[in-house]
Amino acid sequence: MKSFFRMTYPYILWIAVFIVAPMVMIALYALTRSGNSMLTFQFTLENFAKFLSDPTFMRVLWTSLRIALLTTVFCILIGYPAALFISNMSERKQTMMVLLLTLPMWINMLLKTYAWRGILLNFDLESETKVFIGMVYDFLPYMIIQIHTSISKMDRNLLIASYDLGANKWKTFLKVTLPLSVPGIISGITLVFLPAVSSFVIPKLLGGGDYVLIGNLIEIYFLQAGDWNFGSAISLIMALIIIASMYLTRRMDRNGQEA
Amino acid sequence: MxxxxxxxxxxxxxxxxxxxxxxxxxxxxxxxxxxxxxxxxxxxxxxxxxxxxxxxxxxxxxxxxxxxxxxxxxxxxxxxxxxxxxxxxxxxxxxxxxxxxxxxxxxxxxxxxxxxxxxxxxxxxxxxxxxxxxxxxQNFGIVYDTTKIDPETVEEKGWDIFLDPQYAGHAYMYDSQRDSFMMGFKALGYSANTENEEEIQAAYNWLREVDKAVKPAYVTDEVIDAMANGEKWMAVVYSGDAAYILSENEDMGFCAPKQGTNVAxxxxxxxxxxxxxxxxxxxxxxxxxxxxxxxxxxxxxxxxxxxxxxxxxxGPDGDYEGNAAYLPRTGYEKDEVYHDNQTLMTELAELWIKVMLHE
Amino acid sequence: MRKKKSTTFLTSGYMVLILLFIYLPIFYVVLFSFNESKSLTKFTGFSLRWYESMMNDSTMLESIWYTVLVAVIATAVSTVVGTITAIGLSKSRRIIRTAVLEINNLPVMNPDIVTAIGLMLLFISANVQLSLTTLILSHIMFCIPYVILTIMPKLRQLDDNVAEAALDLGANPWQALTKVILPQIYPAVLSGALIAFSMSFDDFVISFFTAGVGINNISMYVYSMKRYNPGINALSTLIVVVVTLILITVNVIPAIRDKKTKRTEAKNA
Missing domain, CATH: 3.40.190.10 (Periplasmic binding protein-like II)
Structure with a gap:
């Protein structure tokens, strides 16, 4: 299968230029002192120290992680049954449903969030509830589509075999469908959790201004404060924490699959 | 010649x-x-x-x-x-x-x-x-619901109306470190462009008081629509946006506080x-x-x-005749234009985050 | 495998609720495109003025063109590259796969402002003037990861032996790819393309910092509004209508045609 392996070369080259190189520059900013020009680097860890030593920043990061985590959990809980039901439809209907789920994503997010603000004005809800409605709304289609993709066109023979062996519906779901859908859930988590950590527009608009989140903080440092060094450092710390938590999730996935 | x-x-x-x-x-x-x-x-x-x-x-x-x-x-x-x-x-x-x-x-x-x-x-x-x-x-000021708050009170108290707990839950603040700190600086009689550390701390404390007293919602542009609908009693906005709010909702009034404000x-x-x-x-x-x-x-x-x-x-028959917010105040010595100071902005941004986090 | 009626009722009920939830704000956006006033929360009366205002706004109309153009090109390129890469990765050694996927996650994880400034710095240091091309390149950059992330799980389910068998039976790799692998992952490729298109369509921050002079997409228009202009609701309504029409053409017409052919077949039989 060597020839297939070669298919990755163009993209490896591409990510070197378009993902790795910009990230190296961001990392350089994070590791240098603000105010000096690109020519006279002065390496320092003080940006990281500043973040880690101020409980305010840690609190903001924690709130962001908590909101992202809960959003992801809600998306799985609401999205999984939907994905399952869709995968039981006829093939044409499945395509139709996937398209129906994507269409609203083409309407500007800010516009939809303003709409939610207007709709939710009529309901007396906690601001946190409003934030989660907005967040789950924004990310749910990704989760449904990812899970659906992994269980659609699943080998029907597996299900029939399971029924033939006397397993009931629940058992079949737990032993056959669920394990098969784990990779889909994992990529759903990736597509929901990762962007959710740094998103802040929805919580800000729906939460009555009660939310300062990490994405907000990074933007404040890059734009309002004009301190790219610290902004870069925050984004690196955030990335490291997320990578570590994703690594743990993946290990759990591997263990789950082996079991 | x-x-x-x-x-x-x-x-x-x-x-x-x-x-x-x-x-x-x-x-x-x-x-x-x-x-x-x-x-x-x-x-x-x-x-x-x-x-x-x-x-x-x-x-x-x-x-x-x-x-x-x-x-x-x-x-x-x-x-x-x-x-x-x-x-x-x-x-x-x-x-x-x-x-x-x-x-x-x-x-x-x-x-x-x-x-x-x-x-x-x-x-x-x-x-x-x-x-x-x-x-x-335009200049920065207070938009308020005249059916809920007496115009005289606003004129008299100026920015300090945001310290009055009887308006708790009825106020919007603008999520901008610069404009919010300007309110504090002016309420305390300082320059909007001060770099004095003590004055900055005093304004920071003033903003924390506001946060405790009226528990404001920190918003940005959505405040325009919200005030046009009368969702809350008072908000700080720029006069250009206030002019729109006033033309949409006749209950609303506008005040450029006498403690001075920003002209932008x-x-x-x-x-x-x-x-x-x-x-x-x-x-x-x-x-x-x-x-x-x-x-x-x-x-x-x-x-x-x-x-x-x-x-x-x-003037008479103009689009903004009688609109208290259209015409900015001029020639008032306590009004100031912002100066550029990025280090100050970073410091204010950091303090402002703490205010919004109720610290 | 006959289902009980109650389950079907429950499932369709659930799907209806989900669709209602997803379309509720869309209805709202459409409704307020017909509002008489500028308000976003109070409907004061029916009017078509925002449609008129949209038609007279060349910047707004141009923004549709740029948005669609960029989204179509970025989706096409990232779907092809993403699919090829994902298939390649599934046959790669684990260490390479993990490394590439990890880096692939960066654009998904990084806040837009970081990706945007990173790309801008890249273009500056390469001495490239910002233009439509840099905008499209940037969109391709953040779209490919979504395509790969969508296709990889499907590839993991594939039976490796089928492709091997095809090769053993004398198929060349290209045939194994197009005749064996692609048909099996086709739904995932479609989903990946749809997600890529949506990401590109709705992006603001990255577009802002990588687009050349005079290029505004719909999001840039929306975010820059100093004064809310419901013309943008009219524009969104237009998008909904056009896409719905396309959906109907793509889905309903073949269905009718199928029914007709079935009927003629039945007649002929």
Whole structure:
């Protein structure tokens, strides 16, 4: 299968230029002192120290992680049954449903969030509830589509075999469908959790201004404060924490699959 | 004598330009070197007819780009992108001048400057208007529901009304470190541009008091719609937006506190790397001319720098007759223009985050 | 495998609720495109003025063109590259796969402002003027990861032996790819393309910092508004209508045609 392996070369080259190189520059900013020009680097860890030593920043990061985590959990809980039901439809209907789920994503997010603000004005809800409605709304289609993709066109023979062996519906779901859908859930988590950590527009608009989140903080440092060094450092710390938590999730996935 | 001579000269030049625009053998490429003008402005901040009229009159194409904040625009400029006319705010113009990123306005072309109010000229960010021509202006103040709060109370207390716990849950604050700290500075009798550490701490404490007393919601642009609907009793907004709120909801009133406030100017500048500065000057002159300035101020609702326009729109039968927010306060010594100071901004941003987190 | 009626009722009920939830704000956006006033929360009366205002706004209309153009090109390129890469990765050694996927996650994880400034710095240091091309390149950059992330799980389910068998039976790799692998992952490729298209369509921050002079997409228009202009609701309504029409053409017409052919077949039989 060597020839297939070669298919990755163009993209490896591409990510070197378009993902790795910009990230190296961001990392350089994070590791240098603000105010000096690109020519006279002065390496320092003080940006990281500043973040880690101020409980305010840690609190903001924690709130962001908590909101992202809960959003992801809600998306799985609401999205999984939907994905399952869709995968039981006829093939044409499945395509139709996937398209129906994507269409609203083409309407500007800010516009939809303003709409939610207007709709939710009529309901007396906690601001946190409003934030989660907005967040789950924004990310749910990704989760449904990812899970659906992994269980659609699943080998029907597996299900029939399971029924033939006397397993009931629940058992079949737990032993056959669920394990098969784990990779889909994992990529759903990736597509929901990762962007959710740094998103802040929805919580800000729906939460009555009660939310300062990490994405907000990074933007404040890059734009309002004009301190790219610290902004870069925050984004690196955030990335490291997320990578570590994703690594743990993946290990759990591997263990789950082996079991 | 010299003045008169130069005036005649300018008039001739201006007349030459205008006739050039109409003349049959007029060719914008020959005249300006290019028939394209790149304008960089805030979104929904112009009357679109002004652009199309300019395009027709001068047979040129205006390439319109949009930005949503001074800071974004500033970062974008660092990519080397070349625009011909930009409309930043006062403090950003100060920074661009300091960094030598602007070129001088050609006052032999921009002759309509004499139509502008003396009050909007010669301000601290550009004392001789060498680099900038005012576009729209406004000041920061309090919009309040007159059925809930007595106008006299607002006038008397000014910014300190935000310390009154009886309005708890009924107030909006603006999520901007600069404007919020300005409230604190002014309430305590300091300059809006102070760099004094003690004064900054005092303003920080003032804002924390506000946070405790009225438990405000920290919002941005959605405050305009919210106040037009009367969702809360009071909010801090710029007078241009207040003018809209007042025209939508007659219960609303506006007050520029007597402790002083910020006067904000957006002005047109020509970047040093502009590719068509000649046409840029012509455009700037066109925009401040009575007819176009009128259209822009009418459409946007912010105060025009054009004296006649301002008088007409706020006067009898004007669009903003009796609108307490349209006409910004002038000549009040406690009112200030923001200065550019990025280190101060970083510090205020950090403190502001703590205020919003109720720390 | 006959289902009980109650389950079908429950499932369709659930799907209806989900669709209602997803379309509620869309209805709201459409409704307020017909509002008389500028308000976003109070409907004061029916009017078509925002449609008129949209038609007279050349910047807004141009923004549709740029948005669609960029989204179509970015989706096409990123779907092809993403699919090829995902298939290649599934046959790669684990260490390479993990490394590439980890880096692939960066654009998904990084806040837009970081990706945007990173790309801008890249273009500056390469001495490239920002233009439509840099905008499209940037969109391709953040779209490919979504395509790969969508296709990889499907590839993990594939039976490797089938492709091997095809090769053993004398198929060349290209045939194994197009005749064996692609048909099996086709739904995932479609989903990946749809997600890529949506990401590109709705991006603001990255577009802002990588687009050349005079290029505004719909999001840039929306975010830059100093004053809310419901013309943008009119524009969104237009998008909804056009896409719905396309959906109907793509889905309903073949269905009718199928029914007709079935009927004629039945007649002929």
């Amino acid at each position: 010299k003045k008169i001579l130069s005036l005649i000269l300018t008039l001739c030049l201006a007349a030459g330009l205008i006739s050039a625009a109409v003349a049959e053998d007029y060719d914008p490429v020959k005249e300006f070197g290019s028939n394209v003008l790149n304008v960089y402005n805030w979104g929904e901040y112009i009357d679109k007819d002004v652009i199309s009229r300019f395009e027709k009159e001068y047979k040129v194409k205006v390439n319109y780009s949009l930005f949503s904040s001074n800071e974004e625009m500033y970062v974008k400029l660092q990519s080397g992108a070349s625009y011909d006319v930009i409309v930043p705010s006062d403090y950003m113009i100060e920074r661009l001048i300091r960094e030598e990123k602007l070129q001088a306005i050609d006052k032999t072309v921009v002759t309509n400057l004499d139509q502008l109010l003396p009050e909007v000229m010669g301000l601290s960010y550009d004392p001789d208007n060498t680099y900038s021509v005012p576009y729209l202006w 100017y957006d002005a047109m500048v020509i970047p040093a790397n502009a590719s068509n500065p000649k046409l840029a000057n012509v455009f700037i002159n066109y925009v401040i001319d009575y007819e176009n300035a009128l259209a822009i101020s009418e459409e946007v609702g912010y105060a025009s720098p054009n004296a006649q326009v301002l008088e007409e729109l706020s």
